[in-house]
Amino acid sequence: MISLVFSATVINYLDRQTLSVAAPVLIEQFHMTNVAYSRIVFAFMLAYTIMNAVSGPLIDRLGTKLGYALCIAWWSASSVLHAFARGAFSLGAYRFLLGMGEAGNWPAGVKVVAEWFPERERALASGVFNSGSSVGAILAPPVVAFILLRFGWPSAFLFIGLLGFIWLAFWWKFYRTPEDAAVTERPPAAWGLFRKRLVWSFTLSKIFMDPAWYFYIFWFPEYLKHSRHFDMASIGAFAWIPFAVAGIGNLLGGVAGGWLLRRGLPVLVARKTALTIFALLMTAAIPAVLVNSAWLSIAFVSIAVAGYTGGLANMLALPVDVFPKNAVASVWGLASMGAGFGGMIFTLITGWVVDHFSFTPVFIGFGLIPLISAAILWVLMRPECD
Numbered sequence: 305m306i307s308l309v310f311s312a313t314v315i316n317y318l319d320r321q322t323l324s325v326a327a328p329v330l331i332e333q334f335h336m337t338n339v340a341y342s343r344i345v346f347a348f349m350l351a352y353t354i355m356n357a358v359s360g361p362l363i364d365r366l367g368t369k370l371g372y373a374l375c376i377a378w379w380s381a382s383s384v385l386h387a388f389a390r391g392a393f394s395l396g397a398y399r400f401l402l403g404m405g406e407a408g409n410w411p412a413g414v415k416v417v418a419e420w421f422p423e424r425e426r427a428l429a430s431g432v433f434n435s436g437s438s439v440g441a442i443l444a445p446p447v448v449a450f451i452l453l454r455f456g457w458p459s460a461f462l463f464i465g466l467l468g469f470i471w472l473a474f475w476w477k478f479y480r481t482p483e484d485a486a487v488t489e490r491p492p493a494a495w496g497l498f499r500k501r502l503v504w505s506f507t508l509s510k511i512f513m514d515p516a517w518y519f520y521i522f523w524f525p526e527y528l529k530h531s532r533h534f535d536m537a538s539i540g541a542f543a544w545i546p547f548a549v550a551g552i553g554n555l556l557g558g559v560a561g562g563w564l565l566r567r568g569l570p571v572l573v574a575r576k577t578a579l580t581i582f583a584l585l586m587t588a589a590i591p592a593v594l595v596n597s598a599w600l601s602i603a604f605v606s607i608a609v610a611g612y613t614g615g616l617a618n619m620l621a622l623p624v625d626v627f628p629k630n631a632v633a634s635v636w637g638l639a640s641m642g643a644g645f646g647g648m649i650f651t652l653i654t655g656w657v658v659d660h661f662s663f664t665p666v667f668i669g670f671g672l673i674p675l676i677s678a679a680i681l682w683v684l685m686r687p688e689c690d
Contacts, residue, residue, distance in 0.1 A: 319402065349647065411633035427561030437550075448460050506623070509680040542602060554616070588611065589667045
């Protein structure tokens, strides 16, 4: 069951990263400015952020099998539509539709973990399926570039989009809900959930955790080019390394969470402790921008990215630990909406700081803000509050 969610997450990131790989060709063909391209990226982030609050309750209400199927069918169809783009406006519109569908992947994945895995295995299961994002980020450049060079950019969007429909056939045939989770109570209202201290404190913590990942996804190649003087060939050859290490971080996070639980720590204490350990690893971003060696910088960035995914494995398990199965997708969707808005704000700040100063204060900032996320959980998230 978790392999189905893992493969869906790989496809999710392949669909997401196809535009990044094809961007140089599309910018030239559609005569787009960098501002126009940034608006297309913003359209995706806006839809993705808003729909997190919708997709979670939708999946809780419709059930995992149907809810997940609808989400991946929507985003796969939207990916295919990119092949018919004829300019910046239509490309932005299709990107907005893609963001709407892709928002359902993580709420659905969390719900699968809730239905199938006991407490001590949830962080590892979450880490396994979330490692699909790292695999997708690694595969996208060579796969998309190969299709684009052989068949053209429309075929790249078409072929990658069709992968989702192939997955959908396997999902519909093989996924089933465990008997003890087959009948659940009606999910609670999303607003009622957000009023709970556990939910809004969790959401607030993600605002200071997830933007670090967005920074590495969207800005790391630019950093290598302008600060480390890598050419495009070198970026293609080495920019994937941190994301490969990120996959290992997912598994380490799951193992660490399970080990702390086996040591007898209460579940919330175990999750907070694991998250704090991995948040400390994310401070490796600070020496990454200060060292003279480009290769040592990549190594430090890899540690920081692994810290994020290790922490995320435990954050993915946290709603499952403290909320009933009929609410976990809603909780994760609400928290991810907050993280999305945080990511949008920090992205704008990053661009301004880089233009006016350099990458140095940005790396220092993203090395420190995960510690704010951990502090929020320790100070604000208490089981007795719910």
